[in-house]
Structures are given as C-alpha cells and as structure tokens.
Amino acid sequence: xxxxxxxxxEDSERHEVHASVRGPGGAxxxxxxxxxxxxxxxxxxxxxxxxxxxxxxxxxxxxxTNEPATLVPLVGAALVLILVWATARRKQSSxxxxxxxxxEQIQALIARNRYDEAGQMRLDQGEFDKARALFQNSGNxxxxxxxxxxxxxxxxxxxxxxxxxxxxEAAHYFQLxxxxxxxxxxxxxxxxxxxxxxxxxxxxxxxxxxxxxxxxGDAESAARLFESAGFGAEAAAALLVAHGREPAVxxxxxxxxxxxxxxxxxxxxxxxxxDWLRAAQLFEAIREFALAGQVYERAQAWSQxxxxxxxxxxxxxxxxxxxxxxxxxxxxxxxQSMGNLLDAGRGFYELGSYERATEVLxxxxxxxxxxxxxxxxxxxxxxxxxxxxxxxxxLRPITPEQAGSKEDLAPLLLLxxxxxxxHELLPATHLLERIVAFDPTYEDVAERLERLQEQAxxxxxxxxxxxxxxxxxxxxxxxxxxxxxxxxxxxxxxERPVAIKFLPAKLAAQANAVKMIRQEARAAAAMNHPNxxxxxxxxxxGGRPCIVMxxxxxxxxxxxxxxxxxxxxxxxxPRLVAEIARDICYALEYAHSQSVIHRDVKPGNxxxxxxxSAKLMDFGISEVIESGTRPGGGTTTKGTPQYMPPEQIRGLxxxxxxxxxxxxxxxxxxxxxxxxxxxxxxxxxxxxRDLPDPCELVPExxxxxxxxxxxxxxxxxxxxxxxxxxxxxALSFYLS
Numbered sequence: 001x002x003x004x005x006x007x008x009x010e011d012s013e014r015h016e017v018h019a020s021v022r023g024p025g026g027a028x029x030x031x032x033x034x035x036x037x038x039x040x041x042x043x044x045x046x047x048x049x050x051x052x053x054x055x056x057x058x059x060x061x062x063x064x065t066n067e068p069a070t071l072v073p074l075v076g077a078a079l080v081l082i083l084v085w086a087t088a089r090r091k092q093s094s095x096x097x098x099x100x101x102x103x104e105q106i107q108a109l110i111a112r113n114r115y116d117e118a119g120q121m122r123l124d125q126g127e128f129d130k131a132r133a134l135f136q137n138s139g140n141x142x143x144x145x146x147x148x149x150x151x152x153x154x155x156x157x158x159x160x161x162x163x164x165x166x167x168x169e170a171a172h173y174f175q176l177x178x179x180x181x182x183x184x185x186x187x188x189x190x191x192x193x194x195x196x197x198x199x200x201x202x203x204x205x206x207x208x209x210x211x212x213x214x215x216x217g218d219a220e221s222a223a224r225l226f227e228s229a230g231f232g233a234e235a236a237a238a239l240l241v242a243h244g245r246e247p248a249v250x251x252x253x254x255x256x257x258x259x260x261x262x263x264x265x266x267x268x269x270x271x272x273x274x275d276w277l278r279a280a281q282l283f284e285a286i287r288e289f290a291l292a293g294q295v296y297e298r299a300q301a302w303s304q305x306x307x308x309x310x311x312x313x314x315x316x317x318x319x320x321x322x323x324x325x326x327x328x329x330x331x332x333x334x335x336q337s338m339g340n341l342l343d344a345g346r347g348f349y350e351l352g353s354y355e356r357a358t359e360v361l362x363x364x365x366x367x368x369x370x371x372x373x374x375x376x377x378x379x380x381x382x383x384x385x386x387x388x389x390x391x392x393x394x395l396r397p398i399t400p401e402q403a404g405s406k407e408d409l410a411p412l413l414l415l416x417x418x419x420x421x422x423h424e425l426l427p428a429t430h431l432l433e434r435i436v437a438f439d440p441t442y443e444d445v446a447e448r449l450e451r452l453q454e455q456a457x458x459x460x461x462x463x464x465x466x467x468x469x470x471x472x473x474x475x476x477x478x479x480x481x482x483x484x485x486x487x488x489x490x491x492x493x494x495e496r497p498v499a500i501k502f503l504p505a506k507l508a509a510q511a512n513a514v515k516m517i518r519q520e521a522r523a524a525a526a527m528n529h530p531n532x533x534x535x536x537x538x539x540x541x542g543g544r545p546c547i548v549m550x551x552x553x554x555x556x557x558x559x560x561x562x563x564x565x566x567x568x569x570x571x572x573x574p575r576l577v578a579e580i581a582r583d584i585c586y587a588l589e590y591a592h593s594q595s596v597i598h599r600d601v602k603p604g605n606x607x608x609x610x611x612x613s614a615k616l617m618d619f620g621i622s623e624v625i626e627s628g629t630r631p632g633g634g635t636t637t638k639g640t641p642q643y644m645p646p647e648q649i650r651g652l653x654x655x656x657x658x659x660x661x662x663x664x665x666x667x668x669x670x671x672x673x674x675x676x677x678x679x680x681x682x683x684x685x686x687x688x689r690d691l692p693d694p695c696e697l698v699p700e701x702x703x704x705x706x707x708x709x710x711x712x713x714x715x716x717x718x719x720x721x722x723x724x725x726x727x728x729x730a731l732s733f734y735l736s
Contacts, residue, residue, distance in 0.1 A: 035161035043107060062122040101297055116140055129203055145169075155179050161188065167566065175199070247273040258282065271295055277304075284308055293402045303327050309333060329610050340372040345377055352552050353611040354381045355530050373584050379414055384496055385528060386536070388422040391415075399431075403438035413445065417494060418611055425452055448493075472500060472541065472548070488551060496550040498536060502544050503551055521547055531587035533607060535618035549617070556611055557603035557666075561673060569673040571698055577670045578731050581708075582604060584663055585728035591619065592656035592724060599654070601662035603669060604644045641682045646715055649683050657717040664691075664712030664720075671705070674698040676713075687715075704734045 041077040103123060109118040119134030123143070141160050148157035155177035161170040166415045167186040173184035184199035254269030266284035276299030283292035291311035296305035306321035307330075315338050322331035332347025338541050341364050348357035358381055361374040365617035375398050382391035395418065400413040416431035435442055435713075471488045478499065479486035486501045521538040528534065537548035557580065561569040572580075584606060591598060598605075599620055607615045641649070645661035648654055672694050677685040693711050708730050714720045721727040 003419070007022050014617075036219075038731065062634055095431055110134070116143075119143060119354070123150075123155075136284070149173070153177075155182075158182065181464075217400050218256060244389065247615070251275060252682045254278070254321045266292075269293075280304065280308065284311075285381075290314060305328070306330060310653060329612065342374055345374060348611070349377060349381060351611050352550065352609060353530075354385055357381055376411060376414060379411070379418070382496060383414070383418050383421060386421075387528075388418050388524075390416045401434075403434055406439075409435055409442055413443070414446075420493070422453065444492075445540065472498065472539075474500065474541075489548075491548075499549045499551040500539075500541070501549060502541075502546045524596070527591060527596065529587055529590040531583045531613065531615050532591065532619070533615045535619075538679050550616060552607050552609045554608045557606040557608060557614075557670060561603065561670065562609060571673040572670045572673060574700070574702055576733065577667055578705060578708075578735050580608070580614040581663060582728050582731040582735065583665050584616050585731065587616040588656065588663070588724035589728060591616075591657075596660075597654060598657060600640055600643070601659050601666060602640055603666050606666070635682070639684070644683070644686060645717070646687050647717060654715070656724060657722075660712045660720050660724060661714075661717075663727075664709045666695055667705075667709040668713070671701050690715075702734075708734065 010685055013043050023047045025690075029157060040236075043079065043658070046189050082547065102125070107120045109115075109121070115134045115138035116410070117137060119131045120143075122128075122131035122134060123146075127151040128147045132144050132151075135141075135143035135147060145157045145160040145164075148154070148160065154173040158173035158177060158179065159171045159182075160184075161167075161173065167189045171183045171186035171190065171192075174186060180199045180202045186197040187193075187196040187199065220504075230638060234563075238603065250269045253271060254266045255553035257266035257269060258300055263282050263286045267279045267286070267288075270276075270279035270282065276295050280295035280299065280301070282291045283289070283295060288651060293305045293308035293312060293314065296302075302321045302325035305327060306318045306327065308508055309315070309318035309321060310330075314333055319331050319334045319338070320333060322328075328347055328351055332344050335341075335347060336344035340362050345357045345361035345364075348354075358378055361378050364374045375394055379395040382388070382394060383435055395411055395415045403409055403412060412431050412435050416428045416435075419425070419428035419431065429452045432445055432452065435445045436449055437664065449597045472491060475488045475490065477485060478488045486499055489498050489500045490496075491498050495638050511674045518538050521535055527533040533552060534550040539546055539548055557572075558569075561572060584601065588598065588601070596619060598616065600618065601616070604616050605616060607617050642705060643662040643665045644657055645654075648658050665676060668674075668691070676692050676694075677689065679685075691710060694706055694709070695703075708727070712720055712727060713731075721730070
C-alpha cells in the first residue's frame with residue numbers, strides 16, 4: 001500500500017530521531033537517516049539536511065572520555081541542540097509544499113482531511129457540486145446551502161436551511177422550488193400562520209389550512225376550506241361560529257354534520273331549522289326514538305310519531321298518535337300489546353279482520369269485566385260470517401229469558417238477527433217480542449217484528465225489490481270497471497257496511513246470465529277464507545241483479561300501483577309482491593280444494609285491506625260476464641287476455657294451474673309496472689313468446705323471486721307449480 005507524502009515524511013523523522021538516541025555507531029545512524037528520505041515516487045534520497053547532526057555526532061566522538069567535568073556539559077548541550085533540530089524538522093515536514101497545479105493542491109488537502117479548504121478552492125473554481133460534497137464532508141452546512149443555491153437547486157438548499165433551523169430562508173427557497181407544503185410548514189414554525197395557511201391551501205393541504213385559519217379566528221374562511229376538503233363536521237362547526245344559528249345556516253350545518261356521520265348534531269341542527277321530518281328521521285337512525293317521536297309530532301306526522309314512540313316503549317303516546325293518523329290497525333295492534341284486548345278486538349272488527357278479532361277476544365278471561373262485551377262482539381262476527389250455529393252457541397249463555405234491564409236488550413236483538421238470517425223466523429220473532437215487551441221504542445225492533453210476523457204467518461209482505469231496497473241503503477260509488485259498478489251500502493238489518501256490485505245493464509235482460517250469476521254466487525258464497533272477499537247475497541235492487549259482498553276498506557293492487565300519479569303505474573317492492581302473492585296462493589289453494597277456479601286473477605281483482613293482508617275477489621263472475629255477453633249465451637270460458645295461459649286461450653280443459661299462470665303474470669306486472677305481453681296480438685304473444693326477464697326492466701328484483709314467478713308462468717301446465725300450496729311454500733321460503 002502506497003503511503004502519502006506526509007506519512008513518508010513522518011516515518012523519516014521517526015527514523016532520524018531513533019538513530020540520534022542510539023549512542024555509539026553514529027555513522028550507521030546517520031546513514032539510516034539519510035536512507036529514510038523518500039521521494040514522491042517512494043525512492044530514497046541523500047539526507048543533506050542531516051549533515052550538521054552527523055558532524056555534531058562525529059565531534060562528540062572526538063571528545064576525551066577521561067575528562068568527565070568537560071564531557072558532561074558538552075554532551076548536554078549537544079542533546080539540547082538535537083531536540084531543537086528535531087522540533088524544527090517536524091514543523092518543517094508539516095507545512096505543505098508549494099504546488100504548481102491547483103488540482104494537486106486540492107487532492108493534497110483532501111488527503112489531509114482538510115475538506116473545508118479543498119471545498120473553498122472548488123467553490124472558487126465554480127465547481128459547485130464538488131464543493132458541496134467537500135463541504136458536506138466537513139459539516140459546513142452553510143457552504144452546502146450556498147452550493148445548492150449556486151446550482152439553482154432551491155429545494156435542497158431549503159432542506160439544509162431547515163436543518164440549520166433557519167426557517168425564513170427555508171420557507172423562501174421552498175417556495176422558489178415549488179414545495180408549498182414544506183414552505184408552509186417552515187412559515188408555521190416562524191409563526192406566520194396566515195401565510196402558512198395560504199401555502200397549505202396552494203399545496204392541496206386544505207385541512208391544515210382550515211385548521212390554521214380557525215386558530216386565527218377566521219371561521220368563515222375555515223368553513224369554506226373544511227367543506228371543500230370534505231371535513232363536514234368541522235365545516236359545520238365553523239359555519240355556525242361564523243354566521244350564527246339562522247335557519248338557513250342551521251340547515252346547511254345539519255347537512256354537513258350528516259355527511260360527516262355526526263348524526264346527533266345534524267338532527268339538532270335540522271330541528272333548530274324547523275326541518276322536523278329530517279330531524280326526526282335522524283333521531284330514529286341513532287335510536288333516539290323518544291326524541292324522534294316528539295319531533296314527528298311537531299311535524300304533525302302522526303303515524304311516524306306513533307311508530308317512534310312505540311319503539312321507545314311509550315305506548316300511550318304511540319297509540320294516541322296512531323289514532324290521530326287514522327291508522328286504526330297500528331292503534332289496535334298496540335292496544336293488544338298493552339293488554340287492552342277488548343279495544344283491540346273492536347278495532348280488528350272495525351277493520352274487517354274477523355279472524356284476528358276473534359282470536360284476540362277469546363283471550364279475555366271469562367271472569368273479566370270485559371267478558372260479556374267480548375262475547376257479544378264474537379257473536380256479531382260469527383253472524384256476519386254466516387256461521388249461525390256458532391253465533392247462537394256464543395250468544396245463548398249471555399241472553400236472558402226476559403229483559404230485566406237495558407243491558408239485556410243488545411244480546412236479545414243480536415240473537416234475533418242470527419235466527420232471522422238463518423231463516424228461523426219464529427225464534428227470531430219470540431226474541432223481538434221480549435224486547436218490545438220491555439222497551440217498544442228500542443231501535444227499529446217494532447218494525448222488524450211486524451215484518452217477521454207477516455213472513456212467519458204467510459203475510460203478503462213486500463216484493464223482492466222493495467225488500468232489498470228497504471234492507472240496503474245505497475251510499476257512495478266506490479268502484480267501476482268491466483265487471484260493473486260497485487257501491488258502498490249499509491245493511492240495515494245487520495247494521496254493517498257491505499259492497500254491492502251491480503252487473504252491467506246489458507246482462508240484466510238476459511235470463512241465462514242472471515241464472516249463471518246466481519249459480520256462481522252460490523258457489524262463491526259457500527267459501528269462507530280470510531284471503532277471499534266473502535259473498536253474502538245475490539239480490540235484485542231496482543230491477544237489476546247484484547251481488548252483495550263483504551265490504552273491505554282498502555284498495556286494489558292496481559290502484560296502489562297508480563299512486564301517487566293515477567296516470568302512471570309504479571313497481572312495488574319485491575317483498576310486498578311476495579307477501580301479496582303468498583296470500584293469493586292461500587286463497588287459491590282453498591278455492592281449488594272446493595273445486596272452484598277463479599279464471600281471472602289479476603292486480604285489479606286483488607284487494608289490499610288496511611290490516612296488511614291480501615284478498616281475492618270476483619270469483620266466477622268473470623266467467624259469467626264473458627260468456628253471458630257472447631251471442632247466444634255461449635259457455636266458452638274467458639278471462640283477461642294479458643293474464644290468460646295458452647290452454648285457456650285455446651279453450652282446452654283448465655285446472656288450478658290456470659290461476660297460477662295468471663298470478664305469475666300479475667307478479668311480473670307488480671314488480672316491473674309493465675305487463676310482459678302488451679301491444680297488438682296479445683293472445684298470439686301468450687301462445688308463442690317466452691316470458692321476458694323482469695330484471696332487464698328492474699335489475700334490483702331478487703333472483704329467487706324471478707325463479708318463482710317464471711315457474712308459475714310456464715307455457716305448459718306441467719312446468720308450473722303443481723298446486724297453489726306448493727307455490728305458497730316457495731314464497732314463504734323466500735320471505736323467510
């Protein structure tokens with residue numbers, strides 16, 4: 001390994017000093033010293049500089065050794081001279097030798113770790129990058145920064161100033177280098193917060209800029225920046241500080257809090273802005289149901305208030321709001337959950353939900369104070385359902401032999417009505433006589449008694465038309481269509497509302513059609529199912545045949561699909577469609593077990609009562625309408641072409657699967673708001689075209705529901721569900 005010039009010089013000096021202290025043999029030491037001189041190429045040089053020392057040593061050898069008094073001082077002086085000479089020699093060897101070439105001098109400085117001097121020479125030469133490296137080795141950061149600036153490398157220079165803690169210079173040069181974020185950080189360190197905020201905004205660090213402006217009290221600017229950065233909660237808070245709690249400001253703040261997920265503060269802002277509905281909805285979202293109920297009340301949204309109070313466990317407030325909303329079903333259900341069974345039973349009865357009313361009323365203990373009223377109501381329900389024997393069994397235990405008080409009159413009158421409807425005129429007459437004996441003015445008992453006595457003893461009585469006119473008070477028209485006109489009427493005898501359907505006038509003159517109506521009505525009246533609109537009677541009023549049916553407060557599926565715009569249908573939610581279809585399957589399963597086929601299942605014939613169920617109506621009447629209007633009164637079964645399966649169109653034998661096809665087509669329409677086969681040549685499409693994919697119209701329809709309706713609407717009957725019960729089971733599985 002080659003040694004540097006300095007190392008060689010130091011080695012030479014060590015050799016010379018070592019030789020000078022060896023004692024005798026000075027000539028050899030002198031020669032060794034001379035040999036220790038080396039050139040730049042490592043070769044040895046004659047030590048001319050060492051000759052005075054050699055002469056001194058030779059002189060010391062000539063001194064007489066037998067004269068100690070003289071020898072000792074002289075030797076001491078010689079040693080001092082040797083030390084002085086060695087020191088001078090060492091100093092001389094440490095001085096740099098003059099160089100003619102600057103590069104050589106720089107390399108020599110580098111070799112001696114004198115980087116700062118070497119760097120200065122490079123800087124003077126304009127070699128800034130090399131100078132920077134040398135200054136970096138020496139730790140001279142100021143000169144490093146200067147070199148970066150000379151190289152126009154402002155960002156690196158700023159970083160060096162940042163290391164030095166010189167934030168002003170760092171900020172300046174970061175800006176020159178386009179490093180806005182770092183410049184802003186340096187200004188923030190200096191306390192120049194507004195300038196720092198401007199640079200943070202320029203750097204896209206909107207949140208930091210907004211926080212600085214907020215700390216400066218500039219809430220409006222902070223709100224603007226927070227909002228643009230997506231910090232909704234901070235923006236809303238700053239907005240409120242800047243502009244106060246004006247309604248418009250509160251509404252805007254509520255929107256920002258909501259976007260940020262701070263739902264409570266959002267709800268409070270909306271409430272402060274009198275946006276009650278939105279505030280209540282948000283309180284519900286965070287399960288603050290009592291607050292939601294209070295706010296819904298402010299909005300007079302009684303139904304929503306009732307639901308919120310119910311979820312909060314405030315049942316009294318909930319029931320009051322349901323009653324305000326006219327939501328009898330929910331009020332009744334709540335009464336049931338509160339244990340008010342009599343009120344619940346009355347409510348279900350008023351809704352026409354006889355099964356649920358009976359179920360609730362039967363839960364009242366016999367020793368309860370409400371037991372008698374519950375029994376009366378159940379007796380009325382059985383009467384209206386045509387279950388006369390059950391009604392009599394229910395009423396007899398509470399009906400006295402003789403009326404002893406006003407309270408005894410109600411069961412006597414109700415039991416008389418049961419016997420009258422069962423065509424047991426004499427028992428009905430005897431019961432009415434007991435009432436008249438106690439109070440002749442009680443309701444219309446005297447007139448009814450006179451009429452029954454005439455009928456029971458063969459009196460002439462009234463004509464059929466007059467009888468029905470007296471019995472039914474026609475009120476409002478509630479429906480109109482191809483099947484005729486439907487009126488709401490009051491059955492005076494049974495004191496209940498009924499629906500009376502007058503068939504089209506063109507049928508009234510056809511004896512065959514009227515006969516068929518009576519036959520179909522007789523078959524339908526024999527059916528008793530909660531999902532079938534019950535037929536009570538077949539009558540003639542004003543010379544026109546009509547059907548007297550159960551009055552169900554509600555709307556058809558077709559009417560529901562046309563809300564809120566009657567001119568445009570809307571699709572229904574998939575779960576609601578499945579629930580409706582399942583109820584109709586229950587109705588069809590029962591009807592098919594009675595050998596009755598509906599033949600015209602469609603949304604217009606599906607009624608939705610207020611209790612949330614679905615009922616099928618117009619059993620068999622469509623067949624009468626279609627066949628009765630044919631020339632000659634033919635008997636070919638027909639329905640509505642858009643819902644008819646191929647075998648019905650071809651006039652082939654039909655069975656219960658015919659109704660399932662129509663239900664599948666109806667489900668398609670309910671889910672998409674469109675019929676699958678429309679336009680011209682509907683029957684030809686039914687025979688030849690496959691069912692379109694409903695998901696192409698409404699992609700959100702669940703695949704499981706599509707499978708069910710597609711199977712129901714297969715062209716071949718054997719490809720459909722075998723029974724309505726099987727289809728109902730598939731729908732139940734989907735709903736579960």
